[in-house]
Amino acid sequence: MILAFTVISAFGFLMVGLMVSSVVGDYLIAEKTKDKQQEVVMLSGQISTLFYDQDAAQLQELLTKKADELNGRFVVLDNSGLVQSDSFALLNAQEIDTSEIQQILSGSTGSAYGFHQMDVVVDGKTTKQWVIYYAVPIVYDTQRIGVLFYSSSIQDVIDKVAQIGYRLLLVFIFVTIIVFLLCYEFAKWTTKPIANMTEAIYEMSKGKFNMRVRSSGTNEMKQLANTFNMMSEKMENFDRLRNEFVSNASHELKTPLSSMKILVESILYQEEMDKEITTEFLQDINSEIDRMSAVISDLLILVQIDQNDTLLKKEKVSLNDLIRQSAHSLSPIVQKKDIIINLTATEEVFAYVDKIKMSQAIYNLIENAIKYSEEGIVTIALKKTPESVFITISDTGIGIPQEDLTHVFERFYRVDKARARGTGGTGLGLSIVQRIMFLHGGKITLTSKEGEGSTFVLELPANDSELNKQ
Numbered sequence: 001m002i003l004a005f006t007v008i009s010a011f012g013f014l015m016v017g018l019m020v021s022s023v024v025g026d027y028l029i030a031e032k033t034k035d036k037q038q039e040v041v042m043l044s045g046q047i048s049t050l051f052y053d054q055d056a057a058q059l060q061e062l063l064t065k066k067a068d069e070l071n072g073r074f075v076v077l078d079n080s081g082l083v084q085s086d087s088f089a090l091l092n093a094q095e096i097d098t099s100e101i102q103q104i105l106s107g108s109t110g111s112a113y114g115f116h117q118m119d120v121v122v123d124g125k126t127t128k129q130w131v132i133y134y135a136v137p138i139v140y141d142t143q144r145i146g147v148l149f150y151s152s153s154i155q156d157v158i159d160k161v162a163q164i165g166y167r168l169l170l171v172f173i174f175v176t177i178i179v180f181l182l183c184y185e186f187a188k189w190t191t192k193p194i195a196n197m198t199e200a201i202y203e204m205s206k207g208k209f210n211m212r213v214r215s216s217g218t219n220e221m222k223q224l225a226n227t228f229n230m231m232s233e234k235m236e237n238f239d240r241l242r243n244e245f246v247s248n249a250s251h252e253l254k255t256p257l258s259s260m261k262i263l264v265e266s267i268l269y270q271e272e273m274d275k276e277i278t279t280e281f282l283q284d285i286n287s288e289i290d291r292m293s294a295v296i297s298d299l300l301i302l303v304q305i306d307q308n309d310t311l312l313k314k315e316k317v318s319l320n321d322l323i324r325q326s327a328h329s330l331s332p333i334v335q336k337k338d339i340i341i342n343l344t345a346t347e348e349v350f351a352y353v354d355k356i357k358m359s360q361a362i363y364n365l366i367e368n369a370i371k372y373s374e375e376g377i378v379t380i381a382l383k384k385t386p387e388s389v390f391i392t393i394s395d396t397g398i399g400i401p402q403e404d405l406t407h408v409f410e411r412f413y414r415v416d417k418a419r420a421r422g423t424g425g426t427g428l429g430l431s432i433v434q435r436i437m438f439l440h441g442g443k444i445t446l447t448s449k450e451g452e453g454s455t456f457v458l459e460l461p462a463n464d465s466e467l468n469k470q
Ligand SMILES: Nc1ncnc2c1ncn2[C@@H]1O[C@H](COP(=O)(O)OP(=O)(O)O)[C@@H](O)[C@H]1O
Pocket: 364, 368, 369, 372, 395, 397, 398, 399, 400, 408, 409, 413, 414, 415, 416, 420, 424, 425, 426, 427, 428, 429, 430, 431, 453, 454
């Protein structure tokens, strides 16, 4: 591309250069010849009487003088082409046969001229020089009586033209180099962002997600760079979350396994262990198995709902029923504590949702409300507006510290890790709820005060049109 552009512009410059030098050359030569031509025509008039009168001495004198003045050579020939007088006094009585003389002798009345290259001896050295020849008729009484021939070197003009051409050539080379460099820089400027981005994409394809490109070049390039950076940032984030998730999940599974191994080894290698202690150890192993199984089922649920195109089996569901069922299945743990569950719905509220997933979400929230309260009331309220359905689950439990409020929805996040092991939490419950709400086009919000209790609100689109169809 650069080369093509350079060649085209170089060709343009070359053309212009050639034209300029030829115009200047023509002009200089024309200037030089015009004056001389007039002089020669004038002289032919002056010498016509002298020549007619055969005044050879005076003729020779005049020719020599004029030749010196004009820095050339005058020769007078008779009608048969024989030299009668020569300002150099060399060619007398000889024949000269140039095309210009021929032209006059064959009857041309104007003046004839032409350019010739010939060997000239200057300071003992022979050089080729350009000369101009003129031939004009010598007229006496309207009759041509001879020819005045003039020759003069125009090498100085030719040299000047050559010099101009040479300078133009230098300018041409210089301009070509500049054009090439400019093109090269310009191409670099326009293609560099693309090259950078290609490099970044290549690196990214190898798993380096922290690649960012500089936003430079044209507006479109800047926009492309910004979009690329946005994408790579997202991918980096995504990659980090995935790594965290894998390492957290492995950790969550490894911990109960390690405990189990210690317990099993104790039972295996301790001789004469108390029956009671053995039973206790086996119970511990049993609860570790429960824990592992809980983590694995939560992970399975997460994997299942993690795809953006997860299919929901939506149907008309009574939320009152879902809440009652969850509360019922949680009654064994409620009974162990001093807790009352209170459903304050006055009317039946329906929602167009995936029954199993929605029930999972409600169960998780009621379970949390019970798990994180020692005593008190868990209140569940249902409310419907034309746009939305609200399920509010509040407790009077331990609450969540301010700084943890934004984190509790993260996977494996637990406010009190030590305590969580006792309560058997996986830290996945709230992220599952949040994901289920997202899939339903709803959301979950949380307000809580440490030591006073927490309130979780689920908001779902009312979806009345779908409900009325059912
Ligand atoms: N109702 C609540 N009251 C106090 N803390 C809560 C409540 N619900 C959730 N949390 C806190 O948020 C953390 C994350 O909850 P969740 O994702 O359900 O995991 P877990 O398996 O621990 O219950 C819990 O470990 C707990 O610290």
